[in-house]
Amino acid sequence: MKSKFKADLSKEKKLTPLLDLYYQKYLKHYTFERISHLNQQLQGIDLILKDKQSEKQFYVDEKAQLDYINESLPTFAFELFYHKNGNQKQGWLFDSSKKTHFYALVTSIYSDERDVFTSCNITFVNREKLMDHLKRKGLNSTFLKQLVYVHKQINGKLEVKELHPKTEGYLFFSTKNKAEKPVNLILKLDYLERIGVAKKLV
Template identity: 75%
Template sequence: MKSNFKADLSKEKQLTPLLDFYYKKHLKHHSFERVSHIKKQLQGIDLILKDNQSGKSFYLDEKAQLDYINESLPTFAFELFYQKAGIQKQGWLFDTSKKTHFYALVTSIYSDETDMFTSCSITFVNREKLIFLLDKTGLSRTYLEQIITENQDVHGKLVLEKLNPQTEGYLFFSRKNKAEKPINLVLKLDYLERIGVAKKLV
Protein backbone atom coordinates (compact mmCIF):
# COMPACT_ATOMS: atom_id res chain seq x y z
CA MET A 1 0.00 0.00 0.00
CA LYS A 2 1.37 3.36 -0.89
CA SER A 3 0.09 6.89 -0.97
CA ASN A 4 -0.61 8.46 -4.36
CA PHE A 5 -0.11 11.98 -3.00
CA LYS A 6 2.56 13.10 -5.51
CA ALA A 7 0.81 11.53 -8.48
CA ASP A 8 -2.45 13.24 -7.45
CA LEU A 9 -0.72 16.63 -7.14
CA SER A 10 0.61 16.28 -10.68
CA LYS A 11 -2.85 15.32 -11.98
CA GLU A 12 -4.42 18.25 -10.09
CA LYS A 13 -2.08 20.67 -11.87
CA GLN A 14 -3.05 19.16 -15.23
CA LEU A 15 -6.73 19.51 -14.34
CA THR A 16 -6.56 23.20 -13.29
CA PRO A 17 -6.69 24.78 -16.81
CA LEU A 18 -9.84 22.80 -17.65
CA LEU A 19 -11.54 23.81 -14.39
CA ASP A 20 -10.62 27.47 -14.93
CA PHE A 21 -12.04 27.30 -18.47
CA TYR A 22 -15.39 26.01 -17.10
CA TYR A 23 -15.50 28.61 -14.30
CA LYS A 24 -14.92 31.46 -16.78
CA LYS A 25 -17.54 30.06 -19.15
CA HIS A 26 -20.32 29.27 -16.65
CA LEU A 27 -19.83 31.72 -13.77
CA LYS A 28 -20.53 34.87 -15.77
CA HIS A 29 -21.14 37.20 -12.81
CA HIS A 30 -18.21 36.03 -10.74
CA SER A 31 -14.48 36.50 -10.69
CA PHE A 32 -12.16 33.96 -9.12
CA GLU A 33 -8.69 33.74 -7.71
CA ARG A 34 -6.64 30.58 -7.30
CA VAL A 35 -5.04 30.11 -3.89
CA SER A 36 -1.40 29.02 -3.84
CA HIS A 37 -0.72 29.75 -0.15
CA ILE A 38 -0.30 26.36 1.56
CA LYS A 39 -1.83 27.56 4.85
CA LYS A 40 -5.06 28.58 3.09
CA GLN A 41 -5.13 25.34 1.11
CA LEU A 42 -4.89 23.40 4.39
CA GLN A 43 -7.94 25.37 5.55
CA GLY A 44 -9.89 23.94 2.61
CA ILE A 45 -9.55 26.92 0.25
CA ASP A 46 -8.40 26.21 -3.32
CA LEU A 47 -10.31 29.04 -4.94
CA ILE A 48 -11.83 32.34 -3.82
CA LEU A 49 -14.99 33.04 -5.80
CA LYS A 50 -16.32 36.59 -5.78
CA ASP A 51 -19.86 37.60 -6.72
CA ASN A 52 -19.32 40.77 -8.78
CA GLN A 53 -22.82 42.05 -8.03
CA SER A 54 -22.94 41.64 -4.24
CA GLY A 55 -19.19 41.74 -3.63
CA LYS A 56 -19.44 38.62 -1.45
CA SER A 57 -16.58 36.13 -1.47
CA PHE A 58 -16.88 32.34 -1.12
CA TYR A 59 -14.19 29.76 -0.40
CA LEU A 60 -14.16 26.70 -2.67
CA ASP A 61 -12.44 23.40 -1.99
CA GLU A 62 -11.93 21.41 -5.19
CA LYS A 63 -12.30 17.64 -4.77
CA ALA A 64 -11.54 15.58 -7.86
CA GLN A 65 -12.09 11.87 -8.58
CA LEU A 66 -8.55 11.45 -9.89
CA ASP A 67 -8.53 7.69 -9.23
CA TYR A 68 -11.30 7.25 -11.81
CA ILE A 69 -10.09 8.84 -15.05
CA ASN A 70 -12.32 8.07 -18.09
CA GLU A 71 -15.07 6.78 -15.79
CA SER A 72 -18.35 8.33 -14.76
CA LEU A 73 -19.34 7.52 -11.18
CA PRO A 74 -22.78 8.48 -9.79
CA THR A 75 -21.35 8.97 -6.27
CA PHE A 76 -18.83 11.05 -4.34
CA ALA A 77 -16.86 10.09 -1.22
CA PHE A 78 -16.87 12.59 1.66
CA GLU A 79 -13.94 11.92 3.99
CA LEU A 80 -14.83 11.31 7.65
CA PHE A 81 -11.49 9.93 8.89
CA TYR A 82 -8.08 8.92 7.58
CA GLN A 83 -4.84 7.66 9.11
CA LYS A 84 -1.45 9.32 9.23
CA ALA A 85 1.50 7.51 10.83
CA GLY A 86 -0.96 5.05 12.36
CA ILE A 87 -3.02 7.78 14.04
CA GLN A 88 -6.65 8.37 13.08
CA LYS A 89 -7.26 11.95 11.95
CA GLN A 90 -10.40 13.96 11.29
CA GLY A 91 -11.45 13.93 7.63
CA TRP A 92 -12.30 17.11 5.75
CA LEU A 93 -16.10 16.93 5.92
CA PHE A 94 -16.47 17.64 9.65
CA ASP A 95 -13.06 19.26 10.24
CA THR A 96 -13.81 22.52 12.09
CA SER A 97 -10.48 24.05 11.02
CA LYS A 98 -11.68 24.10 7.39
CA LYS A 99 -13.13 27.38 6.14
CA THR A 100 -14.74 25.88 3.04
CA HIS A 101 -18.11 27.33 1.95
CA PHE A 102 -18.55 25.13 -1.14
CA TYR A 103 -17.05 21.91 -2.43
CA ALA A 104 -16.44 21.81 -6.16
CA LEU A 105 -16.82 18.08 -6.83
CA VAL A 106 -15.02 17.19 -10.05
CA THR A 107 -16.30 13.94 -11.56
CA SER A 108 -16.49 12.20 -14.97
CA ILE A 109 -12.93 13.33 -15.75
CA TYR A 110 -11.95 12.35 -19.27
CA SER A 111 -8.52 12.38 -20.86
CA ASP A 112 -8.55 11.85 -24.63
CA GLU A 113 -4.94 12.98 -24.99
CA THR A 114 -1.79 12.09 -23.03
CA ASP A 115 -1.21 14.34 -20.00
CA MET A 116 -4.28 16.39 -20.83
CA PHE A 117 -7.81 16.38 -19.45
CA THR A 118 -10.45 17.22 -22.03
CA SER A 119 -13.76 17.22 -20.14
CA CYS A 120 -15.27 16.80 -16.69
CA SER A 121 -18.37 17.52 -14.61
CA ILE A 122 -18.38 19.99 -11.72
CA THR A 123 -20.99 19.92 -8.95
CA PHE A 124 -21.06 22.66 -6.31
CA VAL A 125 -22.06 21.51 -2.82
CA ASN A 126 -22.94 23.94 -0.03
CA ARG A 127 -20.93 22.52 2.89
CA GLU A 128 -22.97 24.14 5.68
CA LYS A 129 -26.30 23.01 4.16
CA LEU A 130 -24.97 19.49 3.64
CA ILE A 131 -23.83 19.12 7.27
CA PHE A 132 -27.13 20.62 8.50
CA LEU A 133 -29.27 18.26 6.39
CA LEU A 134 -27.18 15.21 7.32
CA ASP A 135 -27.71 16.15 10.96
CA LYS A 136 -31.46 16.53 10.34
CA THR A 137 -31.52 13.06 8.72
CA GLY A 138 -29.92 11.65 11.87
CA LEU A 139 -26.43 11.44 10.39
CA SER A 140 -24.71 13.81 12.77
CA ARG A 141 -20.96 13.78 13.27
CA THR A 142 -21.48 12.13 16.69
CA TYR A 143 -23.76 9.42 15.26
CA LEU A 144 -21.35 8.60 12.42
CA GLU A 145 -18.38 8.47 14.83
CA GLN A 146 -20.36 6.02 17.00
CA ILE A 147 -21.12 3.75 14.01
CA ILE A 148 -17.43 3.84 12.98
CA THR A 149 -16.31 2.94 16.51
CA GLU A 150 -18.74 0.01 16.56
CA ASN A 151 -17.39 -1.31 13.24
CA GLN A 152 -13.62 -1.28 13.79
CA ASP A 153 -12.97 -4.42 11.72
CA VAL A 154 -15.17 -3.64 8.73
CA HIS A 155 -13.58 -3.24 5.29
CA GLY A 156 -15.77 -2.17 2.38
CA LYS A 157 -19.37 -1.03 2.26
CA LEU A 158 -21.54 -0.56 5.35
CA VAL A 159 -25.25 0.16 4.84
CA LEU A 160 -26.74 2.79 7.17
CA GLU A 161 -30.38 2.48 8.24
CA LYS A 162 -30.89 6.22 7.65
CA LEU A 163 -29.79 6.13 4.00
CA ASN A 164 -31.06 4.08 1.07
CA PRO A 165 -27.85 2.51 -0.37
CA GLN A 166 -29.31 2.37 -3.89
CA THR A 167 -30.53 5.97 -4.16
CA GLU A 168 -28.81 7.95 -1.38
CA GLY A 169 -25.57 6.58 0.05
CA TYR A 170 -23.60 4.42 2.52
CA LEU A 171 -20.38 4.27 4.56
CA PHE A 172 -17.21 2.88 3.00
CA PHE A 173 -14.12 1.68 4.87
CA SER A 174 -10.85 1.39 2.88
CA ARG A 175 -8.85 -0.35 5.60
CA LYS A 176 -6.91 -2.78 3.40
CA ASN A 177 -6.27 -1.14 0.04
CA LYS A 178 -5.21 2.44 0.82
CA ALA A 179 -2.30 3.72 2.91
CA GLU A 180 -4.42 6.44 4.56
CA LYS A 181 -7.20 3.92 5.35
CA PRO A 182 -9.93 6.52 4.72
CA ILE A 183 -13.47 6.11 6.04
CA ASN A 184 -15.89 7.88 3.71
CA LEU A 185 -19.54 8.76 3.58
CA VAL A 186 -20.37 7.93 -0.05
CA LEU A 187 -23.31 9.95 -1.37
CA LYS A 188 -25.12 9.86 -4.71
CA LEU A 189 -24.67 13.10 -6.65
CA ASP A 190 -28.32 13.20 -7.74
CA TYR A 191 -29.37 12.69 -4.09
CA LEU A 192 -27.35 15.80 -3.14
CA GLU A 193 -29.19 17.72 -5.87
CA ARG A 194 -32.59 16.36 -4.76
CA ILE A 195 -32.12 17.49 -1.14
CA GLY A 196 -31.10 20.95 -2.33
CA VAL A 197 -27.46 21.09 -1.22
CA ALA A 198 -25.85 20.68 -4.65
CA LYS A 199 -26.05 22.25 -8.08
CA LYS A 200 -24.36 21.00 -11.24
CA LEU A 201 -22.25 23.65 -12.94
CA VAL A 202 -21.33 21.57 -15.98
Template identity: 65%
Template sequence: MKSSFRSDLEKEKQLAKLLDHYYRKHLKKYCFKRVSNLKEQKKGVDLILTSKADSAVFYVDEKAQLDYVNDSLPTFSFELFYEKNGVQKQGWLFDSKKKTDFYALVTSIYADEENIFTSCNITFVNRKLLIDFLEQKGLSKDKLAEIAASQNSFHGKMELRALDIRNEGYLFFSRKNKVERPVNLILKLDFLIKLGVAKKLV
Protein backbone atom coordinates in the same frame (compact mmCIF):
# COMPACT_ATOMS: atom_id res chain seq x y z
CA MET B 1 6.95 7.91 -3.74
CA LYS B 2 8.27 11.28 -4.93
CA SER B 3 7.61 10.53 -8.59
CA SER B 4 4.00 9.58 -7.75
CA PHE B 5 3.63 12.83 -5.79
CA ARG B 6 5.01 14.84 -8.71
CA SER B 7 2.72 12.99 -11.10
CA ASP B 8 -0.33 13.85 -8.95
CA LEU B 9 0.71 17.51 -8.83
CA GLU B 10 1.11 17.59 -12.61
CA LYS B 11 -2.37 16.06 -13.05
CA GLU B 12 -3.89 18.66 -10.73
CA LYS B 13 -2.07 21.48 -12.51
CA GLN B 14 -3.32 20.35 -15.94
CA LEU B 15 -6.86 19.75 -14.66
CA ALA B 16 -6.91 23.25 -13.13
CA LYS B 17 -6.57 24.73 -16.64
CA LEU B 18 -9.76 22.96 -17.74
CA LEU B 19 -11.58 23.92 -14.52
CA ASP B 20 -10.61 27.58 -14.92
CA HIS B 21 -11.99 27.50 -18.47
CA TYR B 22 -15.35 26.22 -17.13
CA TYR B 23 -15.39 28.76 -14.28
CA ARG B 24 -14.84 31.64 -16.71
CA LYS B 25 -17.61 30.32 -18.94
CA HIS B 26 -20.24 29.42 -16.33
CA LEU B 27 -19.59 31.58 -13.26
CA LYS B 28 -20.36 34.91 -14.92
CA LYS B 29 -21.66 36.48 -11.70
CA TYR B 30 -18.40 35.84 -9.85
CA CYS B 31 -14.74 36.75 -10.00
CA PHE B 32 -12.56 33.77 -9.14
CA LYS B 33 -9.04 33.53 -7.81
CA ARG B 34 -7.05 30.30 -7.62
CA VAL B 35 -5.21 29.83 -4.31
CA SER B 36 -1.60 28.58 -4.39
CA ASN B 37 -0.80 29.20 -0.71
CA LEU B 38 -0.33 25.76 0.88
CA LYS B 39 -1.49 26.99 4.31
CA GLU B 40 -4.81 28.13 2.84
CA GLN B 41 -5.17 24.93 0.79
CA LYS B 42 -4.79 22.91 4.00
CA LYS B 43 -7.70 24.93 5.38
CA GLY B 44 -9.85 23.70 2.49
CA VAL B 45 -9.47 26.66 0.11
CA ASP B 46 -8.45 26.05 -3.52
CA LEU B 47 -10.55 28.81 -5.00
CA ILE B 48 -12.00 32.12 -3.81
CA LEU B 49 -15.24 33.28 -5.44
CA THR B 50 -16.29 36.91 -5.09
CA SER B 51 -19.79 37.97 -6.09
CA LYS B 52 -19.83 40.83 -8.60
CA ALA B 53 -23.21 41.97 -7.19
CA ASP B 54 -22.43 42.40 -3.49
CA SER B 55 -18.73 41.40 -3.05
CA ALA B 56 -19.71 38.36 -0.92
CA VAL B 57 -16.78 35.93 -0.65
CA PHE B 58 -16.99 32.13 -0.78
CA TYR B 59 -14.22 29.59 -0.19
CA VAL B 60 -14.21 26.57 -2.48
CA ASP B 61 -12.41 23.25 -1.98
CA GLU B 62 -11.91 21.32 -5.24
CA LYS B 63 -12.22 17.53 -4.96
CA ALA B 64 -11.41 15.64 -8.16
CA GLN B 65 -11.86 11.95 -9.02
CA LEU B 66 -8.42 11.74 -10.64
CA ASP B 67 -8.19 8.02 -9.88
CA TYR B 68 -11.11 7.46 -12.28
CA VAL B 69 -10.07 9.27 -15.46
CA ASN B 70 -12.17 8.26 -18.51
CA ASP B 71 -14.80 6.84 -16.20
CA SER B 72 -18.08 8.25 -14.91
CA LEU B 73 -19.17 7.52 -11.35
CA PRO B 74 -22.63 8.51 -10.05
CA THR B 75 -21.29 8.93 -6.49
CA PHE B 76 -18.72 10.92 -4.54
CA SER B 77 -16.75 10.03 -1.40
CA PHE B 78 -16.87 12.46 1.52
CA GLU B 79 -14.03 11.80 3.97
CA LEU B 80 -15.28 11.31 7.54
CA PHE B 81 -12.26 9.83 9.32
CA TYR B 82 -8.78 8.48 8.72
CA GLU B 83 -6.00 7.12 10.90
CA LYS B 84 -2.56 8.52 11.59
CA ASN B 85 -0.13 6.58 13.80
CA GLY B 86 -3.05 4.41 14.95
CA VAL B 87 -5.16 7.41 16.05
CA GLN B 88 -8.49 8.26 14.39
CA LYS B 89 -8.45 11.77 12.89
CA GLN B 90 -11.23 14.01 11.61
CA GLY B 91 -11.77 13.88 7.84
CA TRP B 92 -12.38 17.00 5.77
CA LEU B 93 -16.20 16.98 5.74
CA PHE B 94 -16.70 17.74 9.45
CA ASP B 95 -13.28 19.32 10.16
CA SER B 96 -14.02 22.61 11.97
CA LYS B 97 -10.58 23.97 11.00
CA LYS B 98 -11.59 23.99 7.32
CA LYS B 99 -12.87 27.32 5.95
CA THR B 100 -14.69 25.64 3.05
CA ASP B 101 -18.10 27.03 2.03
CA PHE B 102 -18.51 24.91 -1.10
CA TYR B 103 -17.01 21.74 -2.53
CA ALA B 104 -16.41 21.71 -6.27
CA LEU B 105 -16.73 17.98 -7.01
CA VAL B 106 -14.98 17.18 -10.27
CA THR B 107 -16.23 13.94 -11.84
CA SER B 108 -16.46 12.25 -15.25
CA ILE B 109 -12.96 13.49 -16.08
CA TYR B 110 -11.96 12.57 -19.63
CA ALA B 111 -8.54 12.77 -21.27
CA ASP B 112 -7.40 12.20 -24.86
CA GLU B 113 -3.93 11.31 -23.62
CA GLU B 114 -2.13 11.35 -20.29
CA ASN B 115 -2.79 14.63 -18.42
CA ILE B 116 -4.48 16.21 -21.47
CA PHE B 117 -7.95 16.67 -20.01
CA THR B 118 -10.75 17.45 -22.45
CA SER B 119 -13.94 17.49 -20.36
CA CYS B 120 -15.37 16.93 -16.90
CA ASN B 121 -18.43 17.57 -14.75
CA ILE B 122 -18.37 20.02 -11.84
CA THR B 123 -20.96 19.83 -9.06
CA PHE B 124 -20.97 22.52 -6.37
CA VAL B 125 -22.04 21.31 -2.92
CA ASN B 126 -22.98 23.71 -0.13
CA ARG B 127 -21.04 22.30 2.81
CA LYS B 128 -23.25 23.81 5.55
CA LEU B 129 -26.49 22.62 3.91
CA LEU B 130 -25.07 19.11 3.52
CA ILE B 131 -23.96 18.93 7.18
CA ASP B 132 -27.34 20.31 8.32
CA PHE B 133 -29.14 17.64 6.26
CA LEU B 134 -26.99 14.85 7.72
CA GLU B 135 -27.61 16.09 11.27
CA GLN B 136 -31.38 16.16 10.61
CA LYS B 137 -31.07 12.52 9.51
CA GLY B 138 -29.32 11.62 12.77
CA LEU B 139 -25.92 11.42 11.06
CA SER B 140 -24.06 14.01 13.09
CA LYS B 141 -20.28 14.11 13.39
CA ASP B 142 -20.49 12.46 16.82
CA LYS B 143 -22.91 9.74 15.69
CA LEU B 144 -20.75 8.86 12.68
CA ALA B 145 -17.64 8.84 14.89
CA GLU B 146 -19.42 6.40 17.22
CA ILE B 147 -20.27 4.10 14.28
CA ALA B 148 -16.69 4.24 12.95
CA ALA B 149 -15.15 3.52 16.37
CA SER B 150 -17.45 0.53 16.90
CA GLN B 151 -16.42 -1.00 13.55
CA ASN B 152 -12.65 -1.03 13.90
CA SER B 153 -12.08 -4.15 11.78
CA PHE B 154 -15.01 -3.82 9.35
CA HIS B 155 -14.10 -3.45 5.67
CA GLY B 156 -16.40 -2.56 2.81
CA LYS B 157 -19.87 -1.10 2.27
CA MET B 158 -22.16 -0.48 5.23
CA GLU B 159 -25.84 0.40 4.98
CA LEU B 160 -27.19 3.28 7.08
CA ARG B 161 -30.79 3.22 8.23
CA ALA B 162 -31.12 6.94 7.48
CA LEU B 163 -30.18 6.58 3.79
CA ASP B 164 -31.45 4.45 0.92
CA ILE B 165 -28.35 2.45 -0.07
CA ARG B 166 -29.28 2.31 -3.77
CA ASN B 167 -30.46 5.87 -4.38
CA GLU B 168 -28.91 8.01 -1.64
CA GLY B 169 -25.76 6.75 0.04
CA TYR B 170 -23.86 4.52 2.46
CA LEU B 171 -20.65 4.26 4.47
CA PHE B 172 -17.50 2.69 3.08
CA PHE B 173 -14.68 1.44 5.29
CA SER B 174 -11.24 0.96 3.68
CA ARG B 175 -9.72 -0.93 6.61
CA LYS B 176 -7.67 -3.47 4.66
CA ASN B 177 -6.41 -1.82 1.48
CA LYS B 178 -5.31 1.66 2.61
CA VAL B 179 -2.70 2.68 5.21
CA GLU B 180 -4.86 5.54 6.52
CA ARG B 181 -7.87 3.19 6.89
CA PRO B 182 -10.35 5.91 5.85
CA VAL B 183 -14.08 5.90 6.52
CA ASN B 184 -16.02 7.68 3.77
CA LEU B 185 -19.63 8.68 3.30
CA ILE B 186 -20.55 7.77 -0.29
CA LEU B 187 -23.37 9.92 -1.66
CA LYS B 188 -25.19 9.91 -4.99
CA LEU B 189 -24.67 13.19 -6.86
CA ASP B 190 -28.23 13.16 -8.29
CA PHE B 191 -29.57 12.77 -4.75
CA LEU B 192 -27.60 15.81 -3.53
CA ILE B 193 -28.93 17.88 -6.45
CA LYS B 194 -32.53 16.80 -5.75
CA LEU B 195 -32.06 17.71 -2.07
CA GLY B 196 -31.05 21.22 -3.08
CA VAL B 197 -27.65 21.05 -1.36
CA ALA B 198 -25.82 20.73 -4.68
CA LYS B 199 -25.96 22.23 -8.15
CA LYS B 200 -24.34 20.99 -11.33
CA LEU B 201 -22.23 23.69 -12.96
CA VAL B 202 -21.30 21.68 -16.02
Protein backbone atom coordinates in the same frame (compact mmCIF):
# COMPACT_ATOMS: atom_id res chain seq x y z
CA MET C 1 2.78 6.93 -0.53
CA LYS C 2 4.92 9.89 -1.59
CA SER C 3 5.02 8.93 -5.24
CA LYS C 4 1.21 8.63 -5.32
CA PHE C 5 0.95 12.01 -3.59
CA LYS C 6 3.25 13.56 -6.21
CA ALA C 7 1.32 11.87 -9.03
CA ASP C 8 -1.96 13.30 -7.66
CA LEU C 9 -0.44 16.79 -7.42
CA SER C 10 0.74 16.50 -11.01
CA LYS C 11 -2.75 15.45 -12.14
CA GLU C 12 -4.33 18.31 -10.18
CA LYS C 13 -2.01 20.79 -11.86
CA LYS C 14 -2.89 19.43 -15.30
CA LEU C 15 -6.61 19.59 -14.49
CA THR C 16 -6.53 23.24 -13.35
CA PRO C 17 -6.66 24.91 -16.83
CA LEU C 18 -9.80 22.93 -17.73
CA LEU C 19 -11.50 23.87 -14.45
CA ASP C 20 -10.59 27.54 -14.90
CA LEU C 21 -12.02 27.45 -18.41
CA TYR C 22 -15.34 26.12 -17.07
CA TYR C 23 -15.43 28.69 -14.25
CA GLN C 24 -14.88 31.53 -16.73
CA LYS C 25 -17.59 30.16 -19.02
CA TYR C 26 -20.30 29.25 -16.50
CA LEU C 27 -19.73 31.48 -13.44
CA LYS C 28 -20.68 34.69 -15.22
CA HIS C 29 -21.60 36.62 -12.08
CA TYR C 30 -18.37 35.85 -10.24
CA THR C 31 -14.68 36.57 -10.47
CA PHE C 32 -12.39 33.88 -9.12
CA GLU C 33 -8.95 33.75 -7.61
CA ARG C 34 -6.97 30.51 -7.44
CA ILE C 35 -5.16 30.03 -4.12
CA SER C 36 -1.59 28.71 -4.02
CA HIS C 37 -0.76 29.51 -0.38
CA LEU C 38 -0.47 26.20 1.53
CA ASN C 39 -1.96 27.55 4.79
CA GLN C 40 -5.15 28.60 3.01
CA GLN C 41 -5.33 25.31 1.11
CA LEU C 42 -5.07 23.44 4.42
CA GLN C 43 -8.08 25.49 5.59
CA GLY C 44 -10.06 24.07 2.65
CA ILE C 45 -9.66 27.02 0.27
CA ASP C 46 -8.53 26.26 -3.29
CA LEU C 47 -10.53 29.03 -4.88
CA ILE C 48 -12.11 32.33 -3.81
CA LEU C 49 -15.26 33.29 -5.70
CA LYS C 50 -16.34 36.93 -5.53
CA ASP C 51 -19.84 38.05 -6.47
CA LYS C 52 -19.46 40.88 -9.01
CA GLN C 53 -22.42 42.82 -7.60
CA SER C 54 -22.26 42.34 -3.84
CA GLU C 55 -18.52 41.56 -3.70
CA LYS C 56 -19.35 38.81 -1.21
CA GLN C 57 -16.66 36.13 -1.09
CA PHE C 58 -17.04 32.37 -1.02
CA TYR C 59 -14.32 29.83 -0.26
CA VAL C 60 -14.29 26.77 -2.52
CA ASP C 61 -12.54 23.45 -1.88
CA GLU C 62 -11.99 21.47 -5.08
CA LYS C 63 -12.31 17.70 -4.75
CA ALA C 64 -11.50 15.70 -7.89
CA GLN C 65 -12.00 11.98 -8.61
CA LEU C 66 -8.46 11.62 -9.94
CA ASP C 67 -8.40 7.86 -9.26
CA TYR C 68 -11.18 7.38 -11.81
CA ILE C 69 -9.98 8.99 -15.05
CA ASN C 70 -12.19 8.15 -18.09
CA GLU C 71 -14.91 6.79 -15.80
CA SER C 72 -18.23 8.30 -14.81
CA LEU C 73 -19.28 7.52 -11.24
CA PRO C 74 -22.73 8.50 -9.89
CA THR C 75 -21.34 8.99 -6.35
CA PHE C 76 -18.79 11.02 -4.43
CA ALA C 77 -16.75 10.06 -1.34
CA PHE C 78 -16.83 12.52 1.59
CA GLU C 79 -13.97 11.78 3.99
CA LEU C 80 -15.07 11.13 7.58
CA PHE C 81 -11.88 9.71 9.12
CA TYR C 82 -8.40 8.53 8.18
CA HIS C 83 -5.35 7.12 9.97
CA LYS C 84 -2.00 8.81 10.43
CA ASN C 85 0.85 7.40 12.52
CA GLY C 86 -1.54 4.79 13.91
CA ASN C 87 -4.10 7.35 15.12
CA GLN C 88 -7.55 8.05 13.75
CA LYS C 89 -7.87 11.63 12.47
CA GLN C 90 -10.86 13.79 11.55
CA GLY C 91 -11.56 13.76 7.81
CA TRP C 92 -12.25 16.94 5.86
CA LEU C 93 -16.06 16.74 5.90
CA PHE C 94 -16.54 17.49 9.62
CA ASP C 95 -13.22 19.24 10.20
CA SER C 96 -14.14 22.47 12.06
CA SER C 97 -10.83 24.11 11.10
CA LYS C 98 -11.89 24.19 7.44
CA LYS C 99 -13.30 27.51 6.20
CA THR C 100 -14.93 25.97 3.12
CA HIS C 101 -18.30 27.38 1.96
CA PHE C 102 -18.63 25.18 -1.13
CA TYR C 103 -17.13 21.96 -2.41
CA ALA C 104 -16.49 21.81 -6.15
CA LEU C 105 -16.82 18.09 -6.85
CA VAL C 106 -15.00 17.25 -10.07
CA THR C 107 -16.23 13.99 -11.60
CA SER C 108 -16.39 12.20 -14.98
CA ILE C 109 -12.87 13.39 -15.78
CA TYR C 110 -11.85 12.39 -19.31
CA SER C 111 -8.47 12.63 -21.01
CA ASP C 112 -7.17 11.95 -24.52
CA GLU C 113 -4.34 9.65 -25.62
CA ARG C 114 -1.80 12.37 -24.73
CA ASP C 115 -3.08 12.45 -21.14
CA VAL C 116 -4.55 15.91 -21.66
CA PHE C 117 -7.80 16.43 -19.74
CA THR C 118 -10.58 17.15 -22.21
CA SER C 119 -13.80 17.28 -20.16
CA CYS C 120 -15.26 16.86 -16.69
CA ASN C 121 -18.34 17.56 -14.62
CA ILE C 122 -18.35 20.04 -11.73
CA THR C 123 -20.98 19.91 -8.99
CA PHE C 124 -21.06 22.67 -6.37
CA VAL C 125 -22.13 21.54 -2.89
CA ASN C 126 -23.13 24.03 -0.19
CA ARG C 127 -21.22 22.72 2.84
CA GLU C 128 -23.49 24.30 5.47
CA LYS C 129 -26.66 22.98 3.81
CA LEU C 130 -25.11 19.51 3.56
CA MET C 131 -24.16 19.59 7.27
CA ASP C 132 -27.68 20.68 8.24
CA HIS C 133 -29.23 17.93 6.14
CA LEU C 134 -26.99 15.23 7.64
CA LYS C 135 -27.69 16.55 11.16
CA ARG C 136 -31.45 16.39 10.56
CA LYS C 137 -31.03 12.76 9.52
CA GLY C 138 -29.09 12.04 12.71
CA LEU C 139 -25.82 11.63 10.82
CA ASN C 140 -23.76 14.10 12.83
CA SER C 141 -20.06 13.81 13.59
CA THR C 142 -20.54 12.23 17.05
CA PHE C 143 -22.96 9.56 15.82
CA LEU C 144 -20.74 8.67 12.83
CA LYS C 145 -17.64 8.46 15.04
CA GLN C 146 -19.39 5.96 17.32
CA LEU C 147 -20.66 3.99 14.32
CA VAL C 148 -17.19 3.82 12.78
CA TYR C 149 -15.71 2.68 16.11
CA VAL C 150 -18.24 -0.15 16.43
CA HIS C 151 -17.59 -1.32 12.85
CA LYS C 152 -13.85 -0.58 12.68
CA GLN C 153 -12.98 -4.13 11.57
CA ILE C 154 -15.12 -3.84 8.43
CA ASN C 155 -13.56 -3.51 5.00
CA GLY C 156 -15.96 -2.34 2.31
CA LYS C 157 -19.55 -1.13 2.27
CA LEU C 158 -21.70 -0.54 5.35
CA GLU C 159 -25.34 0.36 4.88
CA VAL C 160 -26.92 2.71 7.44
CA LYS C 161 -30.65 2.93 8.13
CA GLU C 162 -30.61 6.73 7.71
CA LEU C 163 -29.75 6.45 4.00
CA HIS C 164 -31.21 4.37 1.17
CA PRO C 165 -28.14 2.56 -0.20
CA LYS C 166 -29.33 2.56 -3.83
CA THR C 167 -30.65 6.11 -4.13
CA GLU C 168 -28.91 8.10 -1.35
CA GLY C 169 -25.69 6.67 0.09
CA TYR C 170 -23.75 4.47 2.53
CA LEU C 171 -20.45 4.25 4.42
CA PHE C 172 -17.31 2.73 2.91
CA PHE C 173 -14.32 1.48 4.90
CA SER C 174 -10.97 1.09 3.10
CA THR C 175 -9.20 -0.59 6.01
CA LYS C 176 -7.13 -3.08 4.02
CA ASN C 177 -6.29 -1.60 0.63
CA LYS C 178 -5.27 1.98 1.56
CA ALA C 179 -2.47 3.09 3.91
CA GLU C 180 -4.55 5.88 5.46
CA LYS C 181 -7.51 3.51 6.03
CA PRO C 182 -10.09 6.17 5.17
CA VAL C 183 -13.74 5.87 6.11
CA ASN C 184 -15.92 7.74 3.63
CA LEU C 185 -19.55 8.76 3.44
CA ILE C 186 -20.52 7.86 -0.13
CA LEU C 187 -23.35 10.02 -1.44
CA LYS C 188 -25.16 9.95 -4.79
CA LEU C 189 -24.65 13.14 -6.77
CA ASP C 190 -28.25 13.26 -7.99
CA TYR C 191 -29.43 12.81 -4.39
CA LEU C 192 -27.43 15.91 -3.37
CA GLU C 193 -29.11 17.86 -6.17
CA ARG C 194 -32.53 16.46 -5.29
CA ILE C 195 -32.34 17.61 -1.65
CA GLY C 196 -31.20 21.09 -2.72
CA VAL C 197 -27.67 21.12 -1.31
CA ALA C 198 -25.90 20.81 -4.69
CA LYS C 199 -26.07 22.24 -8.18
CA LYS C 200 -24.33 20.94 -11.28
CA LEU C 201 -22.27 23.61 -13.00
CA VAL C 202 -21.31 21.54 -16.03
